[in-house]
Amino acid sequence: MTDTNDNGPKEPQDGDGTGRRDFLKKAATGAAAAAGGLAFGSSQAFASPRLPEPPEVGAEIPCSCLAPGVPLTIQTSTIRIDFSGRIKVRVEAANPLNPWSLKLKVIGHEVTGYDNGDSGDNETNAKSAPREGLGQVRIKQSDAEFTPNSLLEMTNKFPPKFEQTMFLDFTMTIENPPQQVMERALGVSMTKKPEPLVLSTKNPGKLVGQLDQFPPQGAPYKLQNPIELVMPNHDETIATLDKFPVTVGEITGS
Incomplete structure (x- = not known):
């Protein structure tokens, strides 16, 4: 019987395991990309504030x-x-x-x-x-x-x-x-x-x-x-x- 409540990604069911390896590789790539996005966002959030500019000579x-x-x-x-x-x-x-x-x-x-x-x-x-x-x-x-x-x-x-x-x-x-x-x-x-x-x-x-x-x-x-x-x-x-x-x-x- 098919489980109608399983909305997650389906692991391929081929016999030689090639589909499973491709599935795991894509999942790992997606996780790495998500982690990279979080790291980029964190670096923006914690960027050092800029010093104010001093007045110019002659001002x-x-x-x-x-x-x-x-x-x-x-x-x-x-x-x-x-x-x-x-x-x-x-x-x-x-x-x-x-x-x-x-x-x-x-x-x-x-x-x-x-x-x-x-x-x-x-x-x-x-x-x-x-x-x-x-x-x-x-x-x-x-x-x-x-x-x-x-x-x-x-x-x-x-x-x-x-x-x-x-x-x-x-x-x-x-x-x-x-x-x-x-x-x-x-x-x-x-x-x-x-x-x-x-x-x-x-x-x-x-x-x-x-x-x-x-x-x-x-x-x-x-x-x-x-x-x-x-x-x-x-x-x-x-x-x-x-x-x-x-x-x-x-x-x-x-």
């Missing part, structure tokens, strides 16, 4: 800067100011043996903030003398040619990680400086409201960011050294930035 990358609550110390008073603005870097050179080892040049950096003073009230409800505000405080790059090159290095391939070091050499213009600060800076007594005070960095500030991608997208950078600010061609420190916690993100479409 200019504009970024936004947000630095809330930056402590600015003038004499014995520390005032916190929210700064915002932009910074632009240009790719100066790349290492041919390591494309993600780049030299960058800061070619534009300007942020501004405002200090409106205070009424003398504080969180403990104690009273102090009202403080007149500094007005606009502007930080602007001094001279791109004299600013040290910044650096970008890939620190990990998968997932990609980068470290960027930026050096900042700038002037700070304080719209409404305290009169005693101006007198100290200039070495003279003043009988009228002082002009804006312009200070320069004694040494460049050093910012370091640990990045998941470059250009950065909302990445935090931290100041590695306090920035001392002096009158041009003088050594006496007039003001200090002890911290500069800034978030940097690429501006696209500009």
Whole structure:
């Protein structure tokens, strides 16, 4: 009786065994082909991800800067100011043996903030003398040619990680400086409201960011050294930035 439920391949029933050998050979070939297909599929599934392409030499990358609550110390008073603005870097050179080892040049950096003073009230409800505000405080790059090159290095391939070091050499213009600060800076007594005070960095500030991608997208950078600010061609420190916690993100479409 024929089994009507057997839907599998039928082994040939010839007498000399030739048909059986052909049947087994075809079955083995089909199995090998199937195994090869699985192996090919697996190699695609586990292919190594590609590294991102670095920006080309000469590329200019504009970024936004947000630095809330930056402590600015003038004499014995520390005032916190929210700064915002932009910074632009240009790719100066790349290492041919390591494309993600780049030299960058800061070619534009300007942020501004405002200090409106205070009424003398504080969180403990104690009273102090009202403080007149500094007005606009502007930080602007001094001279791109004299600013040290910044650096970008890939620190990990998968997932990609980068470290960027930026050096900042700038002037700070304080719209409404305290009169005693101006007198100290200039070495003279003043009988009228002082002009804006312009200070320069004694040494460049050093910012370091640990990045998941470059250009950065909302990445935090931290100041590695306090920035001392002096009158041009003088050594006496007039003001200090002890911290500069800034978030940097690429501006696209500009």
